[in-house]
Amino acid sequence: xxxxxxxxxxxxxxxxxxxxxxxxxxxxxxxxxxxxxxxxxxxxxxxxxxxxxxxxxxxxxxxxxxxxxxxxxxxxxxxxxxxxxxxxxxxxxxxxxxxxxxxxxxxxxxxxxxxxxxxxxxxxxxxxxxxxxxxxxxxxxxxxxxxxxxxxxxxxxxxxxxxxxxxxxxxxxxxxxxxxxxxxxxxxxxxxxxxxxxxxxxxxxxxxxxxxxxxxxxxxxxxxxxxxxxxxxxxxxxxxxxxxxxxxxxxxxxxxxxxxxxxxxxxxxxxxxxxxxxxxxxxxxxxxxxxxxxxxxxxxxxxxxxxxxxxxxxxxxxxxxxxxxxxxxxxxxxxxxxxxxxxxxxxxxxxxxxxxxxxxxxxxxxxxxxxxxxxxxxxxxxxxxxxxxxxxxxxxxxxxxxxxxxxxxxxxxxxxxxxxxxxxxxxxxxxxxxxxxxxxxxxxxx
Numbered sequence: 001x002x003x004x005x006x007x008x009x010x011x012x013x014x015x016x017x018x019x020x021x022x023x024x025x026x027x028x029x030x031x032x033x034x035x036x037x038x039x040x041x042x043x044x045x046x047x048x049x050x051x052x053x054x055x056x057x058x059x060x061x062x063x064x065x066x067x068x069x070x071x072x073x074x075x076x077x078x079x080x081x082x083x084x085x086x087x088x089x090x091x092x093x094x095x096x097x098x099x100x101x102x103x104x105x106x107x108x109x110x111x112x113x114x115x116x117x118x119x120x121x122x123x124x125x126x127x128x129x130x131x132x133x134x135x136x137x138x139x140x141x142x143x144x145x146x147x148x149x150x151x152x153x154x155x156x157x158x159x160x161x162x163x164x165x166x167x168x169x170x171x172x173x174x175x176x177x178x179x180x181x182x183x184x185x186x187x188x189x190x191x192x193x194x195x196x197x198x199x200x201x202x203x204x205x206x207x208x209x210x211x212x213x214x215x216x217x218x219x220x221x222x223x224x225x226x227x228x229x230x231x232x233x234x235x236x237x238x239x240x241x242x243x244x245x246x247x248x249x250x251x252x253x254x255x256x257x258x259x260x261x262x263x264x265x266x267x268x269x270x271x272x273x274x275x276x277x278x279x280x281x282x283x284x285x286x287x288x289x290x291x292x293x294x295x296x297x298x299x300x301x302x303x304x305x306x307x308x309x310x311x312x313x314x315x316x317x318x319x320x321x322x323x324x325x326x327x328x329x330x331x332x333x334x335x336x337x338x339x340x341x342x343x344x345x346x347x348x349x350x351x352x353x354x355x356x357x358x359x360x361x362x363x364x365x366x367x368x369x370x371x372x373x374x375x376x377x378x379x380x381x382x383x384x385x386x387x388x389x390x391x392x393x394x395x396x397x398x399x400x401x402x403x404x405x406x407x408x409x410x411x412x413x414x415x416x417x418x419x420x421x422x423x424x425x426x427x428x429x430x431x432x433x434x435x436x437x438x439x440x441x442x443x444x445x446x
Contacts, residue, residue: 022097022132027125031056042138045073046124049093049132052086053078064138066111087178093134094181096123098188104175163237163258166244171197171213174246174253183230183258199256204229216241216254228258236262285359287337288344296358296366300417303356303368304410314368314410315377316417318424319347319384321363322402322436327394335394339401346387351380366421374409374441381405381439404431405439413442 028034028046034056037044043064045057057065057073067073096102102121109115117138126133163180165173176184187201196206203209204227212224221242228237237258244253283295291299307314321343328336340363347357347365356368367384371377384403391398406428414420423442431440 022123022125022130025097025123025125027130028133029128034058043136044138045136046126047089047134047136048126049090049134051131052081052089055126055131055133064110087182089134091178091181092121093123093132094185096121096134164255166253166255167199169217169252169254171199173198180258183228183232186231202228202230204234212239212241216243219243225261235260236265285344288341288359290344290348290365291356291358293358293360293366296356296360296368297417299356300368304416307410308415312370313372315371315380316408316410316414316420316424317367317369317377317381317384317439318406318408318421318428319365319367320404320428320432322404322432324363324401327399327401331395331397331399335399338394339392339399342392343388343401347384350383350387366424377407377409378439381407385437385439402437404428404436406431407439407441409442 031046034046037058040058041060043058043060045061046055047053048055054073054076057070062068062070062073065073065076067076092102092104100122103118105116106119107116120137121134124133124135125131160177161179163177163183165176165180167173184202187198190201192198192201197213199213200206200209203212208226212226215222215224223238223240225236225238227234237260240257240259242255244255245251246253283292283298284290285292303314306312324336324339327339340359344357344359344365347367351357351367352370354370358366360366367380369377369380371380384405388401388403391400393399406424406426408414408420408424408427410420413423427440427442431438434440
């Protein structure tokens with residue numbers, strides 16, 4: 001009778017266990033080997049992990065579940081169990097594989113009513129297919145009080161996907177939920193150094209882990225962000241750490257709940273990177289690579305403020321190319337773009353490193369020069385004219401441009417960028433009217 005029951009169950013499952021992992025476990029081949037458990041008055045059952053169902057139970061187990069036969073227990077429908085419940089069972093098996101015996105509270109629902117029990121589990125292999133299994137012994141019923149909220153809190157901690165672990169003050173785990181087991185199960189098979197606790201071993205940087213543990217041991221509580229070395233690789237976790245006490249012996253413990261914000265951090269990092277790229281685009285002229293007008297507007301305020309504070313002059317040069325329209329007309333717009341790039345390159349070669357050069361329009365450039373005197377600014381303007389004297393090769397021909405330059409002085413000709421640009425622009429048009437290819441200062445009001 002019992003053997004036929006097992007054969008029927010065996011036909012409904014197909015999982016084969018890797019013996020290299022669990023070959024050291026006791027192998028129960030048939031339920032005939034469990035007859036002595038009928039002599040035990042306590043509730044004992046055997047649960048098949050791979051089938052997620054009962055493999056066997058003694059008479060006390062059948063009574064506990066309010067059933068009338070072992071067959072009813074074996075056939076009990078558990079298809080409605082949540083993934084969290086399945087994870088919890090598998091976690092218990094893995095823990096029992098490592099430690100030999102587990103003792104922890106479980107909440108069961110015989111006849112639909114919650115009952116919290118202190119249960120012991122041993123890991124075994126079951127049947128000819130060597131399914132993973134646990135022998136469960138009910139040790140005692142735990143009094144959780146009359147309020148069902150206590151049971152709900154315990155269930156929530158078990159089934160949440162947020163890792164939660166309670167540690168002793170030396171960093172040894174006391175109990176963890178399945179999410180924590182999944183995140184850090186790789187540590188259980190490691191041989192840790194004598195000065196590295198399991199808590200510290202979870203950190204990507206053990207020094208961070210030791211610092212965190214030291215703070216907890218000093219009585220601190222709080223929420224701190226760290227990079228944790230999980231089974232899925234380094235992850236950014238926010239650790240909410242609270243001190244508590246063991247409910248049975250009163251020892252001090254600390255509870256760690258970990259919130260993974262890796263994706264959020266990476267998204268924010270990408271937003272910041274995109275913002276930085278957009279800022280760079282706004283700050284640079286896409287064609288020539290020199291600064292943009294937007295950058296000049298931002299930088300000029302600081303430059304003018306420093307010059308005013310140090311009582312040093314600044315010279316704004318408005319540079320407008322001569323003959324550029326003819327290049328577009330006689331060649332092509334791509335040739336015109338090449339001329340603008342070459343002009344920018346030549347200008348950068350002759351200006352000082354501390355000067356600011358920007359392209360502000362089609363063929364217009366602005367230079368904010370730190371020349372120390374009018375004579376120095378004249379020499380700078382002449383260098384600009386000279387560097388443009390050589391022709392520029394384009395499309396197999398030679399293109400020629402010159403420049404008309406208007407020069408305004410800070411603070412005499414204006415105290416902000418807008419007024420300086422306006423004054424220099426007017427001086428530049430005087431050069432245009434006088435024949436181009438030259439420079440002129442803003443005339444004195446005297």
